[in-house]
Amino acid sequence: MSKKPVVQNEAFRRQTVELLETSGKSVSELARELGIGEKSLYRWRKQYGRQSSLSVVNEPDERDEEIKRLRRENEVLRQERDILKKAISIFSRSQP
Secondary structure, eight states: OOOOOOOOOHHHHHHHHHHHHHHOOOHHHHHHHHTOOHHHHHHHHHHHSHHHHHHHHHHHHHHHHHHHHHHHHHHHHHHHHHHHHHHHHHHHHSOO
16 A cells, blocks of 8 residues: 655744754755655755745845836837837838
């Protein structure tokens, strides 16, 4: 018979990631000791680890910068479009 998968709650996942970050053990060692898959532990580390919490803090700043960049680019594209419209109207008037 195959084993039923064990469903871990978020608190368990967070504690496991904290243990991984503070114990100095490798992912494979800790996964083996706790009886969980390495892939799961890697995924949890990505989701709950220190690096992910730092990226969440910095994310609004990055998003704001991206919005500013896209707005500038959008304005340039609008200006280019308007210039092309004017050029088309000038060339279309000059044709016999």
